[in-house]
Amino acid sequence: MAQLAVVGAGYVGLVTAACLSEFGHRVTCIEVDERRLIGLGAGDLPIHEPGLAELVWEHARDGRLQFTGDYTRIAGTEFVFIAVPTPSREDGSADTSYVLQAVHSLITHARPGLVIVIKSTVPVGTGDGIAGLAPVLDAGLEVVSNPEFLRQGTAVHDFLEPDRVVIGASSPEAAARVARLYASLDAPIVAVDRRSAELAKYTANALLATRISFMNEISHIATAVDADVDVVARIVGMDRRIGPAFLRAGLGWGGSCFPKDVLALSSVAASNGCRAPILKAVYEINELQREHAAELLLDAVRAIQDPIVAVLGLAFKPNTDDVRGSPGLGIAQRLLKEGVTVRVHDPFAFVNASRVLPDVDYRLDPYSALDGADALLLATEWEEYAALDWVLVRETMRGKTVLDGRNALNGVLLAELGFRYRSFGRAGQNNENGTAPHEHPIAPPGVSEASLR
Ligand code: UGA
Numbered sequence: 521m522a523q524l525a526v527v528g529a530g531y532v533g534l535v536t537a538a539c540l541s542e543f544g545h546r547v548t549c550i551e552v553d554e555r556r557l558i559g560l561g562a563g564d565l566p567i568h569e570p571g572l573a574e575l576v577w578e579h580a581r582d583g584r585l586q587f588t589g590d591y592t593r594i595a596g597t598e599f600v601f602i603a604v605p606t607p608s609r610e611d612g613s614a615d616t617s618y619v620l621q622a623v624h625s626l627i628t629h630a631r632p633g634l635v636i637v638i639k640s641t642v643p644v645g646t647g648d649g650i651a652g653l654a655p656v657l658d659a660g661l662e663v664v665s666n667p668e669f670l671r672q673g674t675a676v677h678d679f680l681e682p683d684r685v686v687i688g689a690s691s692p693e694a695a696a697r698v699a700r701l702y703a704s705l706d707a708p709i710v711a712v713d714r715r716s717a718e719l720a721k722y723t724a725n726a727l728l729a730t731r732i733s734f735m736n737e738i739s740h741i742a743t744a745v746d747a748d749v750d751v752v753a754r755i756v757g758m759d760r761r762i763g764p765a766f767l768r769a770g771l772g773w774g775g776s777c778f779p780k781d782v783l784a785l786s787s788v789a790a791s792n793g794c795r796a797p798i799l800k801a802v803y804e805i806n807e808l809q810r811e812h813a814a815e816l817l818l819d820a821v822r823a824i825q826d827p828i829v830a831v832l833g834l835a836f837k838p839n840t841d842d843v844r845g846s847p848g849l850g851i852a853q854r855l856l857k858e859g860v861t862v863r864v865h866d867p868f869a870f871v872n873a874s875r876v877l878p879d880v881d882y883r884l885d886p887y888s889a890l891d892g893a894d895a896l897l898l899a900t901e902w903e904e905y906a907a908l909d910w911v912l913v914r915e916t917m918r919g920k921t922v923l924d925g926r927n928a929l930n931g932v933l934l935a936e937l938g939f940r941y942r943s944f945g946r947a948g949q950n951n952e953n954g955t956a957p958h959e960h961p962i963a964p965p966g967v968s969e970a971s972l973r
Pocket residue numbers: 641668669670671672673725728732765766767768769770771772773774775776777778836837
């Protein structure tokens with residue numbers, strides 16, 4: 521079992537440290553934020569991630585996982601994983617200064633042959649750049665790219681049961697040493713050059729974002745031609761060459777990764793003299809979804825004096841309290857600017873949301889947010905929203921517009937209850953004038969009707 525360090529106790533660093541100690545390695549996690557460090561010492565995690573606290577507590581207790589702010593602890597390690605943020609700069613490029621700072625802080629304590637493993641998402645060529653730094657060369661250190669593919673909400677599972685482990689190295693020996701750290705996993709190990717590993721990470725996120733933006737474009741066509749984008753997604757997803765994941769239309773993608781990485785990849789393209797019109801369109805379509813939603817809501821309440829819009833869901837996706845890049849928050853901000861009173865609810869993210877958006881009316885229960893509202897936006901598909909008592913909601917809302925930003929509600933039922941249901945591309949369920957939606961087609965013999973829904 522190896523001795524290793526992980527720099528950064530954020531979402532990627534903490535998951536990496538906890539899971540590597542679960543593999544049996546002895547891990548020192550280095551965190552420079554004193555408050556965070558004190559919290560970790562007391563078993564208090566800075567993020568919520570299913571299964572993470574249990575792993576951290578277990579391995580802090582058995583001594584395999586330790587937290588410190590002290591870089592001298594690098595001296596006894598064979599590997600240092602760097603898992604620090606690479607935020608967007610004004611121009612969209614990724615700011616790698618925290619990564620470089622971490623490298624400079626560790627060099628003086630590193631023993632020859634130590635492997636610097638870069639987990640942070642970095643522009644292509646960053647690993648080569650670090651490997652070429654005089655102090656890195658002088659100290660005889662290796663640099664390996666080992667990108668993460670962790671989704672918030674399932675990060676521990678994604679680390680312990682990955683689709684693949686990517687190792688980008690300039691020597692087979694360094695790649696083999698890092699590969700051995702993952703020996704207990706039943707997953708393909710893909711050993712490649714550093715630049716391909718770095719580009720693969722961006723490409724994965726950009727491709728997933730592209731699928732969503734593409735389906736969002738299709739959703740508008742579906743509305744125009746009276747088709748159903750969910751049905752279309754299911755049909756195309758049944759093609760094994762395409763697959764069903766990340767085809768859900770709606771308000772689009774948020775979070776701390778897709779927006780940053782699509783911009784950063786565009787910037788990598790531009791700085792290397794390449795045109796990247798697809799990436800530009802993918803980003804623009806995502807912005808347009810939010811504008812489109814805001815316009816629909818404003819249209820619905822324009823004629824009303826002192827209108828109230830309720831936004832359900834502020835987390836960028838369900839099962840997280842992260843509001844970075846959240847569509848719900850962005851739309852709430854836009855509505856506020858237009859003089860609309862905005863009431864919001866989120867089962868989990870309201871503390872984080874209230875830090876960025878203090879001027880809205882936070883409600884601790886969705887019914888209270890909806891009471892007297894003229895329109896409702898469902899912005900995050902938390903399960904509890906689909907299970908609301910819609911009869912009660914219809915009685916207490918002042919207006920009847922429901923904009924289903926995640927195509928997650930039963931539009932047919934809502935229309936029957938008298939709501940004016942709007943979605944992103946479920947034309948059959950939309951009922952523009954508050955009338956019942958048109959009927960679903962009858963299934964021909966041998967075809968299940970459910971498959972037509
Ligand atoms: C994403 C990637 O999925 C991870 O593989 C990657 O490691 C991570 O970024 C990262 O770079 O660190 P995450 O940001 O946690 O993970 O979120 P996703 O589950 O990928 O969802 C991103 C956004 O797409 C969410 O706002 C979600 O609501 C939206 N989405 C997802 C859709 O609008 N439609 C879909 O069909 C799927």
